[in-house]
Amino acid sequence: MIDTKIKQGRLEVICGSMFSGKSEELIKRLRRAERAKEKVMAFKSVLDNRYGLENIISHSDTTHQVHAIDSLDVVPGLVEQAGAAVVGIDEIQFFSSDALAIIQSLVEQGKRVIVAGLDLDFRGVPFGIIPTLLALSDDMVKLHAVCDICGADAHFTQRIINGKPAYYDDPIIMVGATQMYQARCRDCYVIDKQPNWSQL
Ligand SMILES: [Zn+2]
Known part of the structure; x- marks a missing residue:
């Protein structure tokens, strides 16, 4: 069980295929943190415009307000301004390797950073910065979808x-x-x- 009270920074990675419930799990953790009176901020890539740029929306229709950004450069400033303790980032595979230093720095400042993204692209190749984030994480989960052909x-x-x-x-x-x-x-x-x- 993940402790929602912030004692020190940590990095959590939620990965898996499409339709595996990554966004839903991210939203669930952000909402739990909010219920624990933590200040939460959520971000996603502007490349993910499936549901407009104001919300993360999972395939099961749960939503959370989000800032759509094209680079994580703006995140530390916005997080500091808002006094946020918990930072969620969806579709993390769309961000470049510049994101790694920013995420590490947020964690070192004591933030709880929760990222979600595709671990493999459609070719079966590990996707972008996800493998590195998995290695750096305090905690990770690989979610599974239901096979559209056989149900496994x-x-x-x-x-x-x-x-x-x-x-x-x-x-x-x-x-x-x-x-x-x-x-x-x-x-x-x-x-x-x-x-x-x-x-x-
Ligand atoms: Zn199958």
């Missing part, structure tokens, strides 16, 4: 373009294509090739 626990995000599994080398943006994502278990996840692990 799923931790892969399947990209589907024009109704078929995407290829590993498909561009991130495909003009004119219809694209969707599903949660899939290891058996049902389909990709045409493996990452080159020695070059990651």
Whole structure:
């Protein structure tokens, strides 16, 4: 059980595939902190405009007010101004490696920092700064979705373009294509090739 009373800084990472309930878990922890009378601030990447820029909203429709930002540079100033003790950041995989020093510094100042994000991209490659954050964290949880094909626990995000599994080398943006994502278990996840692990 996570102690919500702040004694010293800590970093918590919530990771998993799409549809695994990451945002919902983040909102739950922020609300618990608020009930414990902690001052809370939440941020997300401007790249996540699924639900507008004012809220984190989970797939189960729970919401929390949020600041949409394109870099974490502004976070320490806003946190200090607000006197926040707890800092939540959603979709952390969209931020660059510059975010690491800022997060570490917030933790060293005694803040409880809770980040949520995708641990693997659709190719099955560890996503951005998440692996480093997992290593630095005090506490982490890997959430599972339900496989859209067989119902088993799923931790892969399947990209589907024009109704078929995407290829590993498909561009991130495909003009004119219809694209969707599903949660899939290891058996049902389909990709045409493996990452080159020695070059990651
Ligand atoms: Zn499956």
